[in-house]
Amino acid sequence: MFRYAIIFAVVALVAALLGFGGIAGLSAEFAKILLIVAAVLFVVGIVFGRGRRTIP
Template identity: 75%
Template sequence: MFRWAIIFAVVALVAALLGFGGVAGLSADLAKVFLLVAAVILVIGFVAGRGPRVP
C-alpha cells in the first residue's frame, strides 16, 4: 500500500509540474487514501501481533 501511495504522489507531482491540475488533484487524493489505509493496516498489524509461536 505504501508503494501505491508513493506512486500516486509522484504522479501528482509530475502532473502538477506539467499543468494538469485535475489529474494532479485526483492523484494526490488517491495517494492520501492509500497512505491512510496502509497506516491503519500497519497499526492493526502491530496491535494484533502474530500470536505465540508453537514449535
C-alpha cells in the same frame, strides 16, 4: 500499499508540474487515501499481531 501511495504522489507532482491540475488533484487524493489505509493496516497488524506465542 505504501509503494502505491508513493507512486500516486509522484504522478501528482509530475502532473502538477506539467499543468494538469485535475489529474494532479485526483492522484494526490488517491495517494492520501492509500497512505491512511496503509498506516491503519500497519497499526492494526502491530496491535493484533502481538500475542503470546506458545511453544508446542
